[in-house]
């Protein structure tokens with residue numbers, strides 16, 4: 001990949017940019033933000049880590065949307081994070097205006113790019129970008145489940161004492177309190193977690209995962225999470241750049257899968273060089289399906305709110 005742009009050089013955007021540079025996923029990283037001088041400053045700061053991390057890709061920042069020109073991938077982290085006590089949906093109204101402006105910049109300056117949405121509420125905003133661009137869902141998708149699954153894996157590692165390296169997890173649904181951790185698809189080197197953890201402990205891990213973002217926000221106080229979110233973005237970029245065809249939970253537009261259409265939410269996807277290659281339909285049991293439907297109802301409510309703002 002030649003050029004990756006990040007719109008929103010805030011905490012998540014900067015963290016992601018630093019990892020992308022260290023890993024040299026592309027030859028050029030562009031940072032676009034509305035704060036005067038800030039994207040230039042962040043770009044310089046990241047560039048000056050090059051001798052330590054041994055990369056030589058270009059890193060530039062600007063307030064001028066033309067910096068997006070020729071991007072292969074645009075990552076959108078622009079927008080307000082929630083404050084303690086708020087839900088992610090509480091920033092919908094302010095962030096939809098930002099996302100619309102950013103989408104128009106992408107349409108004007110990077111019409112061939114893939115778009116990875118991070119800004120919250122990520123399901124509704126990903127939906128919004130699919131509608132405003134009219135692009136195929138393979139090119140417009142969001143990050144949520146990779147982060148939620150990594151949180152769940154770290155909680156399982158803490159509870160069991162096993163290495164996080166051996167833990168695989170799956171979290172579906174909307175990126176909110178109704179998200180759906182699926183313990184049946186969580187293993188420690190292939191062994192179901194129910195082999196090591198009681199139902200009660202698994203329920204507690206599910207609940208902590210659902211509230212994972214709020215837990216960090218309450219502790220950090222003046223910022224929501226950005227280290228793990230930046231790493232989650234980088235994991236998705238890695239899958240795309242290296243055409244790994246990883247099975248990752250992504251926010252994707254549903255076209256009948258899981259009995260849902262005209263909605264974007266977290267589902268397992270095959271992620272590779274063309275973006276979301278396909279949505280994988282897992283055979284959910286009755287409880288998982290009910291939880292997924294409850295989550296879809298919550299996302300639909302946000303999408304309805306979006307429509308009323310149009």
Ligand SMILES: NC(=O)c1ccc[n+]([C@@H]2O[C@H](COP(=O)([O-])OP(=O)(O)OC[C@H]3O[C@@H](n4cnc5c(N)ncnc54)[C@H](O)[C@@H]3O)[C@@H](O)[C@H]2O)c1
Nearest residue numbers: 008009010011012033034078079080081118119120122229
């Ligand atoms: N999907 C996820 O898993 C996930 C994880 C973490 C954060 N988030 C979300 O990502 C967003 C950013 O979080 P953060 O902690 O980096 O916030 P932040 O406040 O540190 O950064 C946001 C940046 O967006 C910029 N911005 C605002 N309007 C813009 C515009 N029109 N064009 C370009 N830039 C613009 C701001 O100037 C700021 O630098 C929030 O909405 C947050 O909730 C999502």
Ligand SMILES: O=C(O)C[C@H](O)C(=O)O
Nearest residue numbers: 082088120213214224225
């Ligand atoms: O919690 C938030 O608002 C930020 C993000 O969605 C997260 O899960 O860390």
